[in-house]
Amino acid sequence: MTKLEGGTGMFGKRQLRKLLTVGVFLFLFFTVAFGDLMEDITNIVKGISPEIHGMYNALSLNMWNASLIYEDSKLAIGLRLHDESTRSESYKLGFITMKRPVDKSYFNFMAFVGQVHGVALTIGYESYSIPVTGFEKTYYISTNQVLQSEYSKTWLSLPSIPLGETVIGPFALNYEGFSLSKLGNEEPKIEINIKRGYALIDTLPLSFVQIGGIYSFGMFLFADKSLEQGAIVNLGWDFDEGRLVGVLGGRLFIDFQDFRFFFATFGTYIPSSQNVKYGVWFRFLSPISGDLIIQNNVAYFKLRFSE
Known part of the structure; x- marks a missing residue:
């Protein structure tokens, strides 16, 4: 047993x-x-290579040379023509010849027909030499609306400049701006207008932030050397309401596993008008790249897989 x-x-x-x-x-x-x-x-x-692009009241899903457009509960099919040209320069590194990208230009043209029809054109340019510059402009024209968006950036660094017995500098500037507007006289007026510029003059960090009709200047605190991260404390003027306002915010880089992006937020509160005016900007790097921008409940986004 x-x-x-x-x-x-x-x-x-x-x-x-x-x-x-x-x-x-x-x-x-x-x-x-x-x-x-x-x-x-x-x-x-x-x-x-899917890409999703959302502007006011319009959404497009782009794959290869085709697009699906959704605008105000209406559908359309589009055909795209796009091209990209990258210019490089060669240089010697010991016995090895290396290539470095100098700049890139591109365009994207789309025509769509269906329940709504129209055209969209995007042109862009990026320079990788110092100063680093770039711009992108999009025109979206349909039977229902005409939209225009514009993006620009600048980054430069200059050495100290001797001036008599004194020295001025060094100088650094990091600027980025985006605007989206719906053209015409329709009300309410639809727009996004966010611009931020950070400057370093010797050891003095300065900041400029625009949120719609608010223009503000102040200090850029806790900044890194590239001026990509930091906090802002600004004082500005609201041209829409004709009053002095304070603006707080900042920009932060977030790296979580493979997910990498910049997060920026700026805002002000006006008690008498019971209104919070703000701007939020996500710049995604990987595994998707692109932007998500929100200003006062109006949103724009353009997202695609990183190369």
Whole structure:
């Protein structure tokens, strides 16, 4: 009886060991297979190169040379023509010849027809030499509305300049701005207008922020050397309401696993008008790239998979 129980116990342990081995093998197999599947799906999606673009009351999903447009509950199909040209320069690094990108220019033209029809054109340019500059402009014209958006950036760094017995500088500037407007006389007026500029003159950090009709100047605190991160404390004037206002905010880089982006927010509160005026700007770097910009409940976004 004892031996039988012992034999049964040994037989049970061997079965349990086999089951555990098979279970671990299946778990690893499905984990690897699922990981490979997700990687394959990601590669397929990147190959398709989807891009989603949202402006006021209009949304487009772009894949290859085709687009699906949704505007004010109406659908349309679009065809795209796009091109990109990158210019590089060669230089010697020891016995190796290296290439460095100098600038890039691109355009994207789309014509769409359906329940709504129209055209959209985007042109852009980026320079990678110091000063780093760039711009992008989009015109969206449909049977219902005409939209225009514009993005620009500048980054420069200059050494100290001797002036008599004194030295001025060094200087650094980091500027970025975006605007979106709906053209015409329709009310309410739809627009986004956010601009921020950070400057460093010797050790004096300065900031400029525009949120719609608010223009403000002040200090850029806790800034890094690239002027990409920091907090702002500004004093400005609200031209819409004709009053002095304070503006607080800042910009922060966030790196969470593979998800990397900049988060910027600026805002002011006007008690007498019971109104909070604000601007929020996400600049995504990976695994998706693009922007999500919100100002006073009006939003714009353009997102695509990073290369």
